[in-house]
Amino acid sequence: LERATFRGTGPESAPPEDLYVAEDHDADVRFRASGSGRIAVWLTGFSDEVREDYGVQRGARRDIFLQAVEYLLDGQLVERVKCNPKSAWSGEGHAVRLDVPAAGDHRLEIRVTLALPEGADPLSTEPVVLDGDELPFTVAAGLEPWMLPLAAASGSTLLAELGCVATASCSHDDTRGPENVLDGLQSSAWLCKTGTGEQLLRLDFKKPLRAKTLVLQQAGTRPRDRFSYDPIVRVELRFPGTKTSPLQASLPEDAYLPGFIELPADLALRQIEIVVLETIDGGSADGLAGFAEVGFLSSED
CATH class of the missing domain: 2.60.40.10 (Immunoglobulins)
Structure with missing residues (x-):
């Protein structure tokens, strides 16, 4: 055999x-x-x-x-x-x-x-x-149950077309900057070094965005990169300029799977901050973690 x-x-x-x-x-x-x-x-x-x-x-x-x-x-x-x-x-x-x-x-x-x-x-x-x-x-990569609905909603998850701008508190290098979470490519990602202060990703919108669900796809979702980065298992969402309290949420321990986080109802976003709270050690890239794509789903998706 x-x-x-x-x-x-x-x-x-x-x-x-x-x-x-x-x-x-x-x-x-x-x-x-x-x-x-x-x-x-x-x-x-x-x-x-x-x-x-x-x-x-x-x-x-x-x-x-x-x-x-x-x-x-x-x-x-x-x-x-x-x-x-x-x-x-x-x-x-x-x-x-x-x-x-x-x-x-x-x-x-x-x-x-x-x-x-x-x-x-x-x-x-x-x-x-x-x-x-x-x-x-x-x-290495098969057709997972979550892939089809996410692909069907890909048009509404691509934030670059909505005039969104991404910034971050830190980045691993110039090629791993926050703009990578908006380009629609799994091959690029925002990466930061864990354990070196706050790792924060911020999105600013030109127009208010109403959405039901935040979708976080972690770095390393390509088959050849799957075990390269530390999985992010807990994040905090902050909503500057609103009275909405911060929201903490868990992500799948398998970083290959996307994280879906339900957002507060009737919230018009002009800015959202995503803070990395907890990761799991074990990636081969020496303590790097981050996101390949960030998107939003509306109630119609």
């Missing part, structure tokens, strides 16, 4: 990305998978023991006849391919494509039902079912 490796030279021999192989010598059923958020899975063969025990002798060969090939994702049956039980298996992959619902660690399994022997009574004969080894794989 391993990630496949290839040897060769030239562009034609370059190894495909994210190819996984479950072809252990002792496995009854062998299969492969390739991809990340969308996985292709296919049957590649059977062990010598399976051919010896269940194959039908035809000359020098022992042929295998299949009734169905099933694929399981995280223990749940997700695809079933019916086979022609009268046609010997000749290397068909019976491939399927599976959409993996979320990022993280997952496992694939294959289950093959053999065709009944010729002349067997289907009412009294149980078919032989063979299982392959589990095939673990990791998806």
